[in-house]
Amino acid sequence: MHPVPFLLIDDLEENLLSLEALPRRDDLVLLKARSDDQASELLLQNEVAPALVDVQMPALDGFELAELTRGNERTRRILVFS
Numbered sequence: 001m002h003p004v005p006f007l008l009i010d011d012l013e014e015n016l017l018s019l020e021a022l023p024r025r026d027d028l029v030l031l032k033a034r035s036d037d038q039a040s041e042l043l044l045q046n047e048v049a050p051a052l053v054d055v056q057m058p059a060l061d062g063f064e065l066a067e068l069t070r071g072n073e074r075t076r077r078i079l080v081f082s
Helices: 013-020 036-045 062-070
Strands: 004-009 028-033 050-053 079-081
Touching: 004 013, 004 036, 013 028, 028 036, 036 050, 036 062, 050 062, 062 079
Parallel strands: 004 028, 004 050, 050 079
Antiparallel strands: none
8 A cells, every 4th residue: 555645734833743643544644834835845746635734824824725726737636624
């Protein structure tokens, strides 16, 4: 079975550390981003399955990032949780 990339997006490092402890599966590869720019880059470079997005971020909030993800042909099928 291939590892499943799971993207965690939050502007606060301590929140990312807490979120990292939640999914406990050997077949998950956790990718972390602290900004919408980092998240966009990771989404375009990796075959991400789900993404968990912080709703309150400095630049784009989680809802705006989810909307942009849906608008891109490469990333529109990614399951985004805000």
